[in-house]
Amino acid sequence: MPIITNVRVHDVRFPTSLDADGSDAMNKDGDYSAAYVVLETDSELSGYGFTFTIGRGNDLCAEAARQRALPLVGQDVDTLLDDLGATYRELASDTQLRWLGPEKGVVHLAMAAVMNALWDMAARRAGVPLWRLLVEMSPEQLVDAADLRYLSDALTRDEAIAMLRSAAPGRRQRLEELKARGGYPCYTTSAGWLGYSDDKLRTLLREAVTDGYRHFKLKVGADLDDDRRRLRIAREEIGWDAELMVDANQVWDVPQAIEWINALAEFRPLWIEEPTSPDDVLGHAAIRRAVAPIGVATGEHGMNRVLFKQMFQAEALDFCQLDSARLASVNEILSVYLMAHKFGVPVCPHAGGVGLCELVQHLSIFDYVAVSGSLDKRLTEYVDHLHEHFVDPVIVSNGHYALPSRPGYSAELRDETVQRYRFPDGQYWLERKAQDLLVTTR
Amino acid sequence: MPIITNVRVHDVRFPTSLDADGSDAMNKDGDYSAAYVVLETDSELSGYGFTFTIGRGNDLCAEAARQRALPLVGQDVDTLLDDLGATYRELASDTQLRWLGPEKGVVHLAMAAVMNALWDMAARRAGVPLWRLLVEMSPEQLVDAADLRYLSDALTRDEAIAMLRSAAPGRRQRLEELKARGGYPCYTTSAGWLGYSDDKLRTLLREAVTDGYRHFKLKVGADLDDDRRRLRIAREEIGWDAELMVDANQVWDVPQAIEWINALAEFRPLWIEEPTSPDDVLGHAAIRRAVAPIGVATGEHGMNRVLFKQMFQAEALDFCQLDSARLASVNEILSVYLMAHKFGVPVCPHAGGVGLCELVQHLSIFDYVAVSGSLDKRLTEYVDHLHEHFVDPVIVSNGHYALPSRPGYSAELRDETVQRYRFPDGQYWLERKAQDLLVTTR
Numbered sequence: 001m002p003i004i005t006n007v008r009v010h011d012v013r014f015p016t017s018l019d020a021d022g023s024d025a026m027n028k029d030g031d032y033s034a035a036y037v038v039l040e041t042d043s044e045l046s047g048y049g050f051t052f053t054i055g056r057g058n059d060l061c062a063e064a065a066r067q068r069a070l071p072l073v074g075q076d077v078d079t080l081l082d083d084l085g086a087t088y089r090e091l092a093s094d095t096q097l098r099w100l101g102p103e104k105g106v107v108h109l110a111m112a113a114v115m116n117a118l119w120d121m122a123a124r125r126a127g128v129p130l131w132r133l134l135v136e137m138s139p140e141q142l143v144d145a146a147d148l149r150y151l152s153d154a155l156t157r158d159e160a161i162a163m164l165r166s167a168a169p170g171r172r173q174r175l176e177e178l179k180a181r182g183g184y185p186c187y188t189t190s191a192g193w194l195g196y197s198d199d200k201l202r203t204l205l206r207e208a209v210t211d212g213y214r215h216f217k218l219k220v221g222a223d224l225d226d227d228r229r230r231l232r233i234a235r236e237e238i239g240w241d242a243e244l245m246v247d248a249n250q251v252w253d254v255p256q257a258i259e260w261i262n263a264l265a266e267f268r269p270l271w272i273e274e275p276t277s278p279d280d281v282l283g284h285a286a287i288r289r290a291v292a293p294i295g296v297a298t299g300e301h302g303m304n305r306v307l308f309k310q311m312f313q314a315e316a317l318d319f320c321q322l323d324s325a326r327l328a329s330v331n332e333i334l335s336v337y338l339m340a341h342k343f344g345v346p347v348c349p350h351a352g353g354v355g356l357c358e359l360v361q362h363l364s365i366f367d368y369v370a371v372s373g374s375l376d377k378r379l380t381e382y383v384d385h386l387h388e389h390f391v392d393p394v395i396v397s398n399g400h401y402a403l404p405s406r407p408g409y410s411a412e413l414r415d416e417t418v419q420r421y422r423f424p425d426g427q428y429w430l431e432r433k434a435q436d437l438l439v440t441t442r
Numbered sequence: 443m444p445i446i447t448n449v450r451v452h453d454v455r456f457p458t459s460l461d462a463d464g465s466d467a468m469n470k471d472g473d474y475s476a477a478y479v480v481l482e483t484d485s486e487l488s489g490y491g492f493t494f495t496i497g498r499g500n501d502l503c504a505e506a507a508r509q510r511a512l513p514l515v516g517q518d519v520d521t522l523l524d525d526l527g528a529t530y531r532e533l534a535s536d537t538q539l540r541w542l543g544p545e546k547g548v549v550h551l552a553m554a555a556v557m558n559a560l561w562d563m564a565a566r567r568a569g570v571p572l573w574r575l576l577v578e579m580s581p582e583q584l585v586d587a588a589d590l591r592y593l594s595d596a597l598t599r600d601e602a603i604a605m606l607r608s609a610a611p612g613r614r615q616r617l618e619e620l621k622a623r624g625g626y627p628c629y630t631t632s633a634g635w636l637g638y639s640d641d642k643l644r645t646l647l648r649e650a651v652t653d654g655y656r657h658f659k660l661k662v663g664a665d666l667d668d669d670r671r672r673l674r675i676a677r678e679e680i681g682w683d684a685e686l687m688v689d690a691n692q693v694w695d696v697p698q699a700i701e702w703i704n705a706l707a708e709f710r711p712l713w714i715e716e717p718t719s720p721d722d723v724l725g726h727a728a729i730r731r732a733v734a735p736i737g738v739a740t741g742e743h744g745m746n747r748v749l750f751k752q753m754f755q756a757e758a759l760d761f762c763q764l765d766s767a768r769l770a771s772v773n774e775i776l777s778v779y780l781m782a783h784k785f786g787v788p789v790c791p792h793a794g795g796v797g798l799c800e801l802v803q804h805l806s807i808f809d810y811v812a813v814s815g816s817l818d819k820r821l822t823e824y825v826d827h828l829h830e831h832f833v834d835p836v837i838v839s840n841g842h843y844a845l846p847s848r849p850g851y852s853a854e855l856r857d858e859t860v861q862r863y864r865f866p867d868g869q870y871w872l873e874r875k876a877q878d879l880l881v882t883t884r
Contacts, residue, residue, distance in 0.1 A: 063502060283595060
């Protein structure tokens with residue numbers, strides 16, 4: 001009977017702002033960061049999880065994760081992992097921390113980090129990758145793990161079980177299909193950051209076409225003339241049969257969004273992503289009605305399952321881009337997948353950042369095999385950054401995520417990475433501080 | 443030209459959980475707390491502000507407030523205070539911190555604390571209480587200070603100015619009226635906490651009736667039989683002409699809320715407060731349709747102006763209970779008041795906690811004098827706790843908040859209080875820790 005003996009939490013930050021990687025109309029200078037949780041036991045078993053931020057404030061998430069995880073110390077590992085729904089509800093029941101959201105912002109990001117580590121640990125204990133742990137759970141087990149609180153007006157427990165049961169017979173066949181086609185389909189955002197020059201944009205798009213991609217996403221929203229020039233370049237490079245998506249990262253009010261998107265319609269985008277405040281359910285619904293057939297996508301800042309419930313109820317979304325480190329791990333993500341399936345909205349998870357690709361590959365496989373049973377209009381984001389820091393990095397080729405094979409949720413960072421990029425005392429940041437001092441004192 | 447020289451932030455916690463003060467169906471053991479910000483200058487001028495939490499995690503808000511406020515240090519006080527809209531937008535433009543919300547949770551609570559301190563400082567600089575600073579601002583100045591981002595589909599800048607202009611002629615007269623009637627009307631929640639015994643409930647209600655109150659709020663939602671018994675006691679004590687409000691603190695799903703509220707209809711509550719998740723705009727709208735004529739109230743966990751915009755658009759609310767320490771200070775609160783006025787929804791601010799009464803009295807006076815011009819269905823919450831810790835505490839008598847007269851936002855804590863209740867190193871918490879150790883080691 002192993003027990004949890006320790007929680008270690010690290011504030012790990014990468015200096016991505018130096019290269020304008022990840023730059024968009026809202027976020028010009030992100031330093032991709034992870035509030036990284038390691039759950040240790042008195043056996044060889046450990047659990048690794050994180051939430052993703054873009055720099056300052058990552059320490060807040062790390063400290064919140066430490067506070068969230070403290071009640072786990074001293075508890076029996078098997079009891080915790082045999083019923084991850086109960087474990088989740090126990091951690092969520094801290095009403096003093098709940099006040100700080102509720103179920104949103106820093107304390108919810110922290111919940112994601114901690115529960116991600118527990119799901120990782122559960123998969124490691126079973127000796128399988130997380131996606132396999134999930135596809136081998138029964139409908140009842142999955143629904144017991146899901147957080148259905150506040151959702152019963154959109155999805156009842158019985159409906160959820162019935163949907164999963166009806167998808168159960170095809171699980172094995174769909175898994176074989178995925179293997180045969182080389183994994184789960186993805187699209188790339190690597191070329192389209194707003195801070196890249198036209199030349200760099202063109203070169204990267206050309207490379208991506210050569211690499212077999214058929215879907216490409218560009219950042220828009222800072223300047224309409226720039227957007228039109230960049231989208232023209234994109235269509236020149238990818239042609240008109242490939243799919244082009246655009247992403248405004250929340251810069252517009254609702255009326256402005258409608259006007260701007262319609263001004264880009266000639267480039268035939270598949271979707272407009274984050275056209276306005278991520279909290280604005282009714283705004284997204286209004287935009288969707290006004291820009292059709294261009295689809296509306298959002299979700300990377302979708303704070304919790306209650307927001308997604310309303311997005312589905314209001315018919316506000318064509319694509320659901322849930323985030324694996326913002327929603328409170330598999331427990332809450334399961335609920336969103338189940339609702340999306342009921343409402344007929346494809347889930348195309350947000351990824352990129354640091355480690356999000358590593359997580360979402362598991363979720364997408366699970367969705368296809370055990371929930372939606374469909375690849376129609378489904379593709380998962382892929383960004384070619386920072387994978388070298390993971391022990392079990394994604395393998396992407398020919399526009400597909402290969403099925404991960406190692407036990408766990410692929411969330412473990414390499415020890416050298418944590419040592420080097422830990423903020424503010426990792427070697428990289430110490431060197432950078434010394435350099436900055438040098439520049440300042442010259 | 444004074445400059446901001448220092449930011450001091452204190453994690454101040456009061457042991458309210460010991461007496462079940464503040465207990466409800468969701469929050470059984472809150473320790474009312476303030477993440478308390480003091481902005482110092484090189485003159486005698488200072489600014490005091492806070493956000494409110496219920497215990498654990500207050501340290502996260504304090505640290506977030508410190509990070510939020512750091513850019514102010516070294517800046518010219520007059521420049522900051524002459525255009526608090528620009529100052530707000532400058533602080534809000536930290537996109538790395540924004541990622542952690544956006545505009546919600548810990549980083550938004552921290553924004554409230556810091557901007558509250560700046561508004562306090564602005565009123566002190568002018569030598570007037572905050573409500574007077576606000577009622578003496580022109581329509582254009584108010585709208586320049588307001589955060590209207592993401593709202594233009596519900597309220598444009600021109601509409602906002604027009605509404606304020608049309609209310610301007612009556613300002614002086616309404617102010618005299620308020621003074622003549624003894625201040626702004628309030629209701630009391632002090633009697634109705636869920637953890638109180640029936641006897642204590644009855645005694646406190648009787649006292650409140652004697653004190654001149656005509657509106658009383660009880661916590662409900664843990665057990666239907668208990669609720670019915672307690673509401674019967676309440677009606678026995680207050681009669682049927684007084685108004686009774688009930689508050690479920692988010693415990694129900696939407697269908698359950700409708701069923702439970704209708705089961706309490708015979709006690710004729712004026713409103714049901716927080717029937718479900720505070721994020722659920724469409725859920726509140728559905729509940730409202732199903733429980734009329736009982737009104738629906740929410741807002742103490744209303745995370746930002748975008749949520750309130752949708753509550754108004756969806757006709758989800760009969761009473762808007764905005765929170766002075768959860769919304770990002772006067773800048774965001776102005777927008778909510780303006781929208782509420784346009785949509786015809788009375789604002790009855792949430793108060794209680796620690797210091798919220800001290801803040802909201804200013805807002806309510808401003809609303810009556812300069813925005814809504816109406817007291818119909820408007821009353822501000824009052825809870826009789828922790829006022830002794832403030833330098834300029836509220837004065838409530840005969841069910842009215844007296845108009846505060848001292849310069850500022852009434853947010854300054856007494857020095858002795860900060861010393862004694864600072865967590866974990868204040869004298870109270872050091873003594874408590876020693877006692878707990880004693881008990882543990884016996």
